[in-house]
Amino acid sequence: MRGANRTRTWAGRPARPVRHTRRPRLTRTEARNARAAAGFVLPFLALFLLCFIAPIVYAVHQSLHRTERTGPLGLGGREREVFAGLANYAHALADDRFLTGFGRVLLFGAVQIPLMIALATVLALLLESASARGVTFFRSAFFLPYGVPGVIASILWGFLYVPGISPLVEIAGSLGVHVDFLARDTVLWSIANIVLWQFTGYNMLVLISQLKAVPDELYEAARIDGANAWHVARHIKIPLIRPALVLTTVFSIIGTLQLFAEPMVLRPLAATIDSGFTPNLHAYSEAFVSNNQHVAAAEAVLLALVACVLSFGFLRLVGRRDEGSGR
Amino acid sequence: MTRTTVHEAPVPVRAPRAAPHPSGTATRPPLRYRIITATLLTLAAIYFLTPVYWLIVSATKNSADLFGTFGFWFAHPRPLEYLRDVLTYDHGVYVRWFANSLLYAGVGALAATLLSAAAGYGLAKFPFPGRGAVFNLVLAGVLIPVTALALPLYFLFSSMGLANTYWAVLLPSVVSPFGVYLCRIYAAAAVPDSLLEAARIDGAGEARIFAGLGLRLMTPALVTVFLFQFVHIWNNYFLPLVMLSDSDLYPIQLGLTSWTGYADRQPELYQYTVGGAFLSVLPLMVLMTVLQRYWRTGLTEGSVKA
Numbered sequence: 366m367r368g369a370n371r372t373r374t375w376a377g378r379p380a381r382p383v384r385h386t387r388r389p390r391l392t393r394t395e396a397r398n399a400r401a402a403a404g405f406v407l408p409f410l411a412l413f414l415l416c417f418i419a420p421i422v423y424a425v426h427q428s429l430h431r432t433e434r435t436g437p438l439g440l441g442g443r444e445r446e447v448f449a450g451l452a453n454y455a456h457a458l459a460d461d462r463f464l465t466g467f468g469r470v471l472l473f474g475a476v477q478i479p480l481m482i483a484l485a486t487v488l489a490l491l492l493e494s495a496s497a498r499g500v501t502f503f504r505s506a507f508f509l510p511y512g513v514p515g516v517i518a519s520i521l522w523g524f525l526y527v528p529g530i531s532p533l534v535e536i537a538g539s540l541g542v543h544v545d546f547l548a549r550d551t552v553l554w555s556i557a558n559i560v561l562w563q564f565t566g567y568n569m570l571v572l573i574s575q576l577k578a579v580p581d582e583l584y585e586a587a588r589i590d591g592a593n594a595w596h597v598a599r600h601i602k603i604p605l606i607r608p609a610l611v612l613t614t615v616f617s618i619i620g621t622l623q624l625f626a627e628p629m630v631l632r633p634l635a636a637t638i639d640s641g642f643t644p645n646l647h648a649y650s651e652a653f654v655s656n657n658q659h660v661a662a663a664e665a666v667l668l669a670l671v672a673c674v675l676s677f678g679f680l681r682l683v684g685r686r687d688e689g690s691g692r
Numbered sequence: 693m694t695r696t697t698v699h700e701a702p703v704p705v706r707a708p709r710a711a712p713h714p715s716g717t718a719t720r721p722p723l724r725y726r727i728i729t730a731t732l733l734t735l736a737a738i739y740f741l742t743p744v745y746w747l748i749v750s751a752t753k754n755s756a757d758l759f760g761t762f763g764f765w766f767a768h769p770r771p772l773e774y775l776r777d778v779l780t781y782d783h784g785v786y787v788r789w790f791a792n793s794l795l796y797a798g799v800g801a802l803a804a805t806l807l808s809a810a811a812g813y814g815l816a817k818f819p820f821p822g823r824g825a826v827f828n829l830v831l832a833g834v835l836i837p838v839t840a841l842a843l844p845l846y847f848l849f850s851s852m853g854l855a856n857t858y859w860a861v862l863l864p865s866v867v868s869p870f871g872v873y874l875c876r877i878y879a880a881a882a883v884p885d886s887l888l889e890a891a892r893i894d895g896a897g898e899a900r901i902f903a904g905l906g907l908r909l910m911t912p913a914l915v916t917v918f919l920f921q922f923v924h925i926w927n928n929y930f931l932p933l934v935m936l937s938d939s940d941l942y943p944i945q946l947g948l949t950s951w952t953g954y955a956d957r958q959p960e961l962y963q964y965t966v967g968g969a970f971l972s973v974l975p976l977m978v979l980m981t982v983l984q985r986y987w988r989t990g991l992t993e994g995s996v997k998a
Contacts, residue, residue, distance in 0.1 A: 391821070398818040401898045405814025406826060409807045409872060416845060416864040417833050423851075424844030488736055495729050505980075506737045509744065512980035514927040516945040517969045520952065521743045524750070524966070525763075532746065532763030562740065594725055623839035626929045630949060633956075645839055649934070652843055661843055669840035677835075 427662035428453050453663035462641030463664065469553065470643050474621040477557040482614055485568035490598050493576050507566035515563065519630035522559045527634055547635040556627045568613040575609040576602060619672050644668050751970035755963045778967040786968055788940065789947035793926060796943055800865030801922040808868050808917050812875025813906045817883065833869030839930050846934045860935035865925045871917040878913035926976060944972045
């Protein structure tokens with residue numbers, strides 16, 4: 366990179382050097398740019414290929430193979446990989462618990478995400494319209510849980526759910542209400558509460574950052590026109606933060622599909638959380654409990670596929686994203 | 693900072709007001725709204741702070757009090773003694789986990805920030821063939837769920853002999869497609885081409901121009917990327933869980949869950965888990981509270997720009 370720029374005399378974006386009509390090779394400027402860019406971009410790109418692209422390729426490869434053991438009774442002996450076609454996928458998709466886990470996570474998302482986004486929106490709008498005093502405190506208080514790792518949050522709420530320790534259960538009990546946060550039907554929503562607690566503040570901050578981009582005169586004008594706070598929120602603010610709403614929603618969907626830490630941590634407390642509670646948990650136990658890497662790979666690929674379909678749905682929804690040009 | 697305003701206002705903007713109102717009172721909503729607002733905000737604050745409050749109270753209790761006394765109030769608080777117990781249990785393994793977490797998150801986030809800065813700068817400032825393709829690849833990386841990657845990454849790393857080493861957690865942590873995305877957007881807006889040209893004419897090499905000018909002009913974006921990546925690595929559970937089997941390499945989250953796994957047999961571990969959770973949450977909470985105003989929330993930064 367260094368030697369490339371000794372003889373530089375003219376600007377990087379000159380009034381385009383006269384170009385041959387066919388342009389068989391790069392112009393000098395373009396070649397210099399390419400060399401310099403390579404020096405900056407390649408270190409990242411190399412690691413990106415190692416940690417993002419290679420695992421995907423490897424997972425797809427593994428998901429299409431299986432291990433064949435040649436020893437007696439399949440014990441000992443040599444192991445070798447043979448092509449298995451889509452057998453691992455068929456195996457995964459025929460597994461009731463894997464599918465149930467997927468369904469559970471989708472149900473979870475269908476309830477938890479709208480709730481969280483709505484709460485984040487309300488809090489963002491309230492903070493934006495509140496008088497200055499206290500806003501900093503409230504914003505910090507709402508955002509604070511985002512700094513608590515999922516595992517710690519789950520441990521924390523776990524203590525608040527378990528009868529015998531939980532002051533919440535105790536208070537409810539003294540009011541004559543029997544609550545069981547870890548029962549078969551409620552534990553999913555107890556997990557939803559943990560996720561809600563953690564991420565509402567983060568989403569709220571995303572929304573606030575977009576609200577701040579709305580010029581104040583717009584609100585002034587609306588108010589002078591006689592719009593009340595509700596009208597301003599409904600007809601001006603919410604339409605203007607739509608891109609941020611789409612964004613937070615899609616990231617929540619992707620996050621929901623990956624649900625893992627919370628059920629994993631609550632498992633010892635709640636007997637109804639089994640190893641197939643979420644797709645991720647299922648893939649994990651296929652890999653490390655059943656020792657079935659190939660099926661686990663197939664499940665990881667399926668998980669990524671579903672997430673990708675939703676991601677690209679998001680890209681289409683948001684639509685405009687600037688191309689590679691430097692603005 | 694680099695935000696431009698959102699296009700197409702649906703409401704006509706009026707001419708400036710004739711008489712300037714005393715600041716603040718002009719658009720102040722009526723009292724009724726303010727009371728409702730304050731009430732709702734307070735209720736939300738109670739919801740978000742209750743578990744934190746519980747943690748603070750519980751970190752001052754021993755096992756007996758943890759189970760035997762009301763969770764929302766203190767009982768025989770001896771916080772220093774109990775926290776010392778956490779730090780010294782099992783030859784100070786907690787301190788080791790804490791140091792591991794600092795290493796993973798600190799070194800990982802620093803390296804991620806530098807790599808992202810360089811890549812974002814390169815993508816923004818040097819037109820080269822294939823630039824659009826590289827950028828789209830990065831964008832796809834932002835949208836790939838990392839947890840879906842963790843298992844395949846483990847299979848790959850274990851076939852390369854990298855599993856169960858510091859590298860297994862560090863290497864994936866230094867790759868931040870989001871960081872590259874943000875740095876590219878930011879470099880395009882905040883690093884003027886004319887300045888780079890001037891430096892080139894003065895004979896500075898590209899690496900020096902980047903280190904001296906580019907990094908300095910991109911500082912606000914770099915703070916965001918560092919914070920984002922630090923929190924991301926610090927909070928990451930699945931990757932270390934999958935990668936590490938040696939408890940000496942554990943980050944703090946993994947260590948604490950290993951304690952809860954034994955707590956059935958050793959009840960004092962409940963107390964240590966609570967104390968350990970309290971200690972581990974403290975630094976990040978301080979960091980978040982202090983730095984949240986610098987916290988640029990990423991992709992929207994891009995989407996706000998028309």
